[in-house]
Amino acid sequence: RKEVEQDPGPFNVPEGATVAFNCTYSNSASQSFFWYRQDCRKEPKLLMSVYSSGNEDGRFTAQLNRASQYISLLIRDSKLSDSATYLCVAYGANAGKSTFGDGTTLTVKP
Amino acid sequence: NAGVTQTPKFQVLKTGQSMTLQCAQDMNHNSMYWYRQDPGMGLRLIYYSASEGTTDKGEVPNGYNVSRLNKREFSLRLESAAPSQTSVYFCASTDTGELFFGEGSRLTVL
Numbered sequence: 559r560k561e562v563e564q565d566p567g568p569f570n571v572p573e574g575a576t577v578a579f580n581c582t583y584s585n586s587a588s589q590s591f592f593w594y595r596q597d598c599r600k601e602p603k604l605l606m607s608v609y610s611s612g613n614e615d616g617r618f619t620a621q622l623n624r625a626s627q628y629i630s631l632l633i634r635d636s637k638l639s640d641s642a643t644y645l646c647v648a649y650g651a652n653a654g655k656s657t658f659g660d661g662t663t664l665t666v667k668p
Numbered sequence: 669n670a671g672v673t674q675t676p677k678f679q680v681l682k683t684g685q686s687m688t689l690q691c692a693q694d695m696n697h698n699s700m701y702w703y704r705q706d707p708g709m710g711l712r713l714i715y716y717s718a719s720e721g722t723t724d725k726g727e728v729p730n731g732y733n734v735s736r737l738n739k740r741e742f743s744l745r746l747e748s749a750a751p752s753q754t755s756v757y758f759c760a761s762t763d764t765g766e767l768f769f770g771e772g773s774r775l776t777v778l
Contacts, residue, residue, distance in 0.1 A: 590765035599705065601758055601769035645710060649765030654699045654718025655726070656760075656767055660710035 561585055564646050564659035572667055575636045579662045581629040581646030588648035588657075591622055593631045596643045596661065605631075605644070636666045670694050674759050674770035681749045681777045689744040689773050691759030699762050700742035701726075702734060704755040705772075711758065717742055749777045 564581045571577050583591075594602040606613065608620040608629055619632040629646055646659040672693045681687055693700065698719045703711040703726075713726030717736040731753060733745045742761075746753060754777045760767040 592766060594767075599707075599756055599772075601771055602711070602767070603769075604766055607766065647765075647767070649762075655713065655716055655724075656701065656762065656765065657713065658703070658711040 559584060560659070561657045562646055562648050562659040564644075565662050566660070567662040567664070569662065569664045570667060571636055571664070573636055573638060575666075576632065576634045577636060577664060578633075579631045579644055579646075579664075581631075581659055583627050583629070583646075583648040583657075585648065585650060585657070586627065588650050590649040591629050592647040592649070593618075593620060593629075594645040594647060594658075596645055602645055633664075636664075638666050638668065640664060641666045672759055672761055672768050672770040674757075674773050676773060677771065678774050679776070681746075681775065683750060683777060685749050685777075686745065686747050687749065687775075688746075689757055689759070689775075690741070691743065691770060692741045693759075693761040693768070694740065695761060695763075695768065696739065697761035697763045697768070698739070700736065701760045701762075701767070702732075702742070702744045703758045703760065704728065704753075705758065706755050714744065714757075746775075749775075751777045753777050 591608040593605040596602040643661040701716040702714040715734040720739045757773045759770040
């Protein structure tokens with residue numbers, strides 16, 4: 559079993575739709591969690607950190623459930639420019655290791 | 669604002685040749701990483717260095733060696749390249765779990 563597992567996708571949604579991505583992690587020692595965005599095999603870029611209390615950045619909302627070892631990302635009012643691959647990451651500060659999920663591809667269509 | 673710099677950006681090798689991918693960061697980060705990404709897949713950890721002077725194997729270390737030359741630099745060496753090592757290689761660094769990536773090195777082994 560992979561340490562970090564994501565919905566495989568792909569997700570194809572119309573502009574304006576709300577879409578949710580899910581991610582689970584198996585290492586309970588993981589301490590920090592992040593969502594990254596990757597475009598066309600360029601380097602991943604940080605979208606947002608994920609906090610236990612949940613956090614929002616504009617149209618994006620991230621949630622963390624430590625008991626279930628589950629992370630989510632919600633995108634509201636999807637834009638064409640949101641089309642990308644979204645990567646879930648778990649970081650264990652003790653081990654100093656960051657582990658990625660395989661990513662979920664989103665295509666937003668007009 | 670250099671951040672993380674990787675060289676070379678592109679390389680074509682013949683099977684059996686050796687080469688070293690260089691990575692340097694100017695953010696005084698303790699942890700550095702090498703990932704590979706194959707088409708349609710997520711990032712897989714090859715090796716990482718949680719601090720200067722230490723290196724650890726990741727998920728796919730076979731066929732690679734690394735050197736944490738100093739706090740700034742973390743190199744990845746392919747001693748005898750194989751076609752299966754054709755991939756995009758990303759170097760990253762962090763102190764908090766938020767990863768900062770280089771632009772990637774696209775390696776083709778013929």
